[in-house]
Amino acid sequence: MSTANAYLTVRGIEVDVVYKDIKNLHITVHPPAGRVRVAAPTRFDDDQVRLAVVGRLAWIKRQREQLQAVERQTEREMVTGESHYVWGIRRRLKIVERPGRAHFELNGDRLVLYVPAGTSQDKRLDQLDKWYRAQLREAIPGLIAGWEQKLDVTVPKWTIKRMKTKWGSCNRETRHIWLNVELAKKHPDCLEYIVVHEMTHYFERNHGPTFTALMDAHLPDWRSRRDQLNDAPLADETW
Numbered sequence: 001m002s003t004a005n006a007y008l009t010v011r012g013i014e015v016d017v018v019y020k021d022i023k024n025l026h027i028t029v030h031p032p033a034g035r036v037r038v039a040a041p042t043r044f045d046d047d048q049v050r051l052a053v054v055g056r057l058a059w060i061k062r063q064r065e066q067l068q069a070v071e072r073q074t075e076r077e078m079v080t081g082e083s084h085y086v087w088g089i090r091r092r093l094k095i096v097e098r099p100g101r102a103h104f105e106l107n108g109d110r111l112v113l114y115v116p117a118g119t120s121q122d123k124r125l126d127q128l129d130k131w132y133r134a135q136l137r138e139a140i141p142g143l144i145a146g147w148e149q150k151l152d153v154t155v156p157k158w159t160i161k162r163m164k165t166k167w168g169s170c171n172r173e174t175r176h177i178w179l180n181v182e183l184a185k186k187h188p189d190c191l192e193y194i195v196v197h198e199m200t201h202y203f204e205r206n207h208g209p210t211f212t213a214l215m216d217a218h219l220p221d222w223r224s225r226r227d228q229l230n231d232a233p234l235a236d237e238t239w
């Protein structure tokens with residue numbers, strides 16, 4: 001069976017394409033971010049795939065809205081016993097109610113939230129969001145510094161942001177990079193992959209063969225990191 005991969009952007013939506021010896025084209029939308037994948041017969045080319053995706057845009061948007069609805073429904077209650085992912089590891093949440101400033105600690109396989117009694121679910125979730133951001137703020141500078149050296153470029157500014165459909169993005173003119181706060185839930189390899197991906201956009205705008213070749217040179221195992229980032233089942237993504 002022959003397979004080839006392409007990486008297209010269609011009307012602002014990033015699409016992973018795999019060409020295979022199959023009869024029909026299949027489009028799927030994957031949680032949590034609504035990543036679009038296409039399995040296309042080998043007789044198709046990139047333009048034909050683009051057309052097929054454009055033809056299913058309304059459906060893709062509906063799928064993404066449903067994923068977001070599921071995400072809202074499964075929003076965590078922030079009570080003892082819940083699972084929360086930290087750097088790709090499932091942690092059991094423990095709530096310890098006590099006066100003073102709320103803060104998180106990792107203790108063995110537990111994620112402990114020390115919080116005053118009566119703190120609302122929203123405030124607890126807000127604390128968790130802040131803690132994830134702090135985790136990223138600790139991890140990102142060293143990572144970026146290393147890749148600045150390797151790629152001989154500088155990243156003048158980076159920002160952690162909550163994004164619905166992207167793990168990262170980059171402004172090629174200002175070189176500003178945005179990283180999704182959700183990356184703190186994933187294995188650190190995934191964060192590195194996104195950092196390298198966005199920095200690689202400094203050299204190449206599109207996700208065509210040039211981009212793929214650069215990624216192969218920069219980070220040879222980027223495909224497995226990308227799959228690790230996007231393949232996690234929905235159940236693991238609830239929060």
Ligand SMILES: [Zn+2]
Nearest residue numbers: 197198201207
């Ligand atoms: Zn990109």
